[in-house]
Amino acid sequence: MPGPGPSAHQVLVYSGPGVSPLSLSHTILTLSLNLVPHYTVQRVSATLLAEEPWEPSCALLVIPGGRDLPFVEELSIKTKVTKRIAEYVSEGGRYLGVCAGAYFAASEVQFDIGGPKQVTGKRDLAxxxxxxxxxxxxxxxxxxxxxxxxxxxxxxxxxxxELLYYNGGGHFILPPSAGSDVKVLAQYQEPPTPEATVAVVQIAKGKGKVLLSGVHFEYPLEDPPARDAIAKLENPPAQEVIEEEEKKRTQWVAELLRGLGLTLPSDQVDPSGNLGNIEEDHIILHPTHPSPIFSFSHPKLPQLSASILSAPNIQAKLVKGPGDWETLRDGNDVIETGPVELLGSDIPAELMKRRRTKPEFPPVIEELSISDQAVPPQPPNFHALTKTLLVPGSTQYSPSWTPLFNMETYWEELDAVRKRQGRRTGVMRADELSPGKRGERAALGDLVLYAETITSTQTMIDRNPILLNGLPAPTVFTATYQLAGRGRGSNIWLSPTGCLQYSILLTLPQSMASKLVFIQYLAALAICEAVDEDGRLGVRIKWPNDVYANIEGVGGTEVGSGKKGLAKLAGILVNTNFVNGQWRVIVGCGINVLNALPTSSISQLHGLLTERAAREGSTRALPPPPTMEGTFARIMHAFETKWEQFLEDKGFESFMSEYHGRWLHSGQEVTLTTVEPHQRLRIMSITPDHGLLRCIPISTASSTVSSMYDRDMDQGGDDRTSTSSWARPSAQPQYVDLQPDGNSFDLMAGMIKRKV
Incomplete structure (x- = not known):
């Protein structure tokens, strides 16, 4: 079997029988915090390791803590996958084993010899x-x-x-033949016997590298179970000591991963240019807890943020707590809310403390069990933690509250883009959906919820019905980091530094239900216009809900080669809920703005444009380098103007030309794999009625697509075929219209398949 390929980017964490749910969850979180976006971190089963060609794309294989014997049963006996793992490492792969994962990777296990839990024997991974x-x-x-x-x-x-969590781990007995291939990285400070000293080793195995640890370096010291183990010490250390050791732990984890030859995203990535004077930038850039949510509004409209929870349905559910705190128990989250002054007199210091200690993870004993689990264990349940929503009080905002996103800069950028387009700023606008349009609403971008770190901006609105029904529309929720971001289907990810993510809450009348599909297209158009107004950056739309770069210098191509590459820049997710006779729409977007390489980003595209201009001797003015605040402001303005036009037109027709000018697909040939035999199609457009992808068969002699379209009944829910009204009768070509929610478009392979 082969080793990793040159573009290997997957970190595969074994999650089968024997794995401790708690060790698995913290292993995934720790690796994600250190390796995303250069690598993807995902769980993997023994079946996949045995049956799929995972090696070429795998940069690191991880077996976390748990029990060694189930590993033997599943990986050595049932699937015999250990032979493939050993060959993968020998050919240049990497292996990380923690506690039981380290026992399993030794040539022999000697556990509790003479005791009731004795386990001994050779291990074939070795x-x-x-x-x-x-x-x-x-x-x-x-x-x-x-x-x-x-x-x-x-x-x-x-x-x-100091203070690393230990529970049942082993020590490594170096044979005389070990030589220079085995490097001792750490020793126990107080070993119970002289020979039980070696705690962590790195091994050179063929072309590959192996890291084995008897201690659980993946557990944060300020959360259980490490927090509880520290509390059991005869002389527990002061909180300041724990905080310093936690910082050293995270730095050591990064060193271990670098020692395996992995490339970590730069710790110096600065999303907003505001970190220069902050001593704790390491903590800020490596979040582990959801942070407080701030309610902000345009400086000329302070009443918006102060009254964000004023809706009757929200007020009826708020429960008075200690001091001026109130608690809202919603469908997915419990939220405590109050004025920002409740954080104390030194707000920046309190926020820094909360980045590592609050909210507290409760010790759930049943989750600490390392017994076999019928259901694959999940990452930490951040949704179960109480969130904090801070509303304005008497204290004036300071950029030190939000070091990764300067709200003062954002308001300046928003005012500037509106004024350039001849629009007033900081004023209420007529509400198009109110009776007689006599009501008022805020402009999109004037009311902002911001959190440095949150579970998911999309989930916080979509899964909390009280907030969903009561927050004013439009409200936009943005965050610098997401610990459980949502994508299409069941996709979950931890968002990397430099990614702009936000969710917009909107209201759409019931009469426009058939036009809901177009909202994702509007969002894509707004992103393209905001980040690449004149098209020189090569930002294009991939149907139905992605934004790509299509230009020299991305996707493995080089500037000056004459060949354009493709690289994803943004993804869009739209959730809808029908409430009180109207649609409540949440438009979620994630955009790579300042991400470090190798992730493609708007910043990279700007650098490529600068390089091309220099090569060509162009004197044309370049667009300004992107910032998080400026990009967000321009997107808010672009989306608002398109949304207003969409409501006025009651449809997407006026955007068709612009959309086709921005997308990637005109004339593209694809293979439809949802029919037998597979059918070759040529993409023509999207349909103006229901936003379906309109194609024509390349050979129309005998269509294999059965008609599923009744013009009187169709609401855009199925693929359909129809005879072209402009075709000559003898030819009778058919349209094949594909709906976005049931099909997956593999752009690189030119294939459309049923989404599962």
Whole structure:
């Protein structure tokens, strides 16, 4: 079997029988925080490892903590996948084993010899040439925290780490033949016996690298179970010591991953240019907890943010708490809300503290069990944590509250783009959906919810019906980081530094229900116009809900080669809910603005344009380099103007020419795989009635697509065929119209298949 290919980007974390749910969840989170967006971090089963060609795209294979014997049963005996893992490593792959994952990778396991939990025997993976023996410290008990403790490690160069979580891990016994292929990275500071010292090793195996650890370096020190293990110490350290050790732990994790040859995103990426004077930039750029949500509004409209929760349905559900805090228990989240002054006199200091300690993860004992799970374990449930929503009070906003997104800069950018287009700013507008248009609404972008770190802007609105029904429309929710971002279907990701993500709450009349599909097209047009007004950056629309770069210098092409590449820049998700006779629409977008390479971003496209201009000697003025605040402001303005036109026209017809000018697909030939035999199609357009992808068969002699379209009944829910009204009778070509929600468009392969 082959090793990793040159573009290997997947970090595969084994999640099958024997894996501890808690270890799995923290392993995924820790790897995501350090490796996204250069790599994708995802769970993998034994079946996939045995049956799929995963090696070429795998940059790192991980087996987290749990129990070694189920690993043997599943990976060595049932699927015999250990042979493939060993060959993958030998051919240049990487393996990370933590606790049980380290036992499993040794040539021999010596566990609790002479005790009731004794496990001994050879292991066929044998990435470490000697035994892994344990538990190093006494007291271990499966499914409990009885044997857990906080331990110290001695590192090379007289460095040390304190308070790392330990529970049943082993130590490595180096054979005389180990030689220089085995490098000791850490030793236990207080080993119970002289030979039980080696805690972490790195092994050179063929062309590959292996990292094995007896301690759980993936657990944050300020959350359970590490927090509880620290509390059991005879002399528990002060909070300041724990915070300093946590910072050292995260830095060491990054060093370990670099030692495996992985490329980490730059710690110096600065999304807004506001980090220069902040000492704790490492904590800010590596979030682990949802942060407070701020309610902001245009400086000329302070009443908007102050009254964001004033709707009767919200007020009826608010429960008075201590001080001036109130609590809202919604469908998905519990939210405490109050004026910003409740954080205390030093708001920046309190926010810095909360980045690592609040809200607290409760210790759920059943989740600490390492028994076999019938259902694959999930990442940490950030949704279960109480969120904080801060509304304006008497304290004036300071950019130090939001170091990754300067609201003062955003308002300036929003005012500037509106004035350039001859529109007033900071004023209420006529509400197109109110009776007689006599009501008022805010302009899009004038009322903003912002969180430095949140679960998902989309989920916070869509899954909380009280907020969904009561927040004013339009409201936009943006965040610098998402810990559980939502994409189409079941896609979940942790958003990387430099990604602009937001969700817009809108209202659409019931009469426009058949036009809901066009909202994703409007959002794509707004992004294109905002980030690439004159088209020189090569920003284009991929049907139905993505934005791509189509230009030299991306997707493996080079500037000056004459060949354009393709690279994804943005994705769009639209959720709809019918409430009180109207549609409540949430438009979610994620856009790569300042992401570090190799992720393509608007910033990269600007650099490519600058390079091309220099090569060609062009004197044409370049667009300004992108910023998070400026990009967000321009998108808000572009979407609002298009939304107003969409409501006035009651449809998308007036945007058809603009849309076709921005998209990638005119004349593209694709293969439709939802019929047998597969059919070759040529893309023509989207349909103005229901936004379907209109194609014509390349050979119309015998269409294999059965008619599924009744013009009197169709509401855009199915694919359809119809005879062209302009075709000659003898030819009788058919349109094949494909609906966006049931089809997956593989742009690179030129294939359309049924989405599952």
């Amino acid at each position: 990435l470490f040439p000697g035994p892994c023996a344990g538990p190093t410290y006494p007291g271990f008990d499966y499914g409990s925290e009885n044997g857990s403790r906080a331990v110290g490690l001695t590192l090379a160069g007289d460095k040390s780490l």
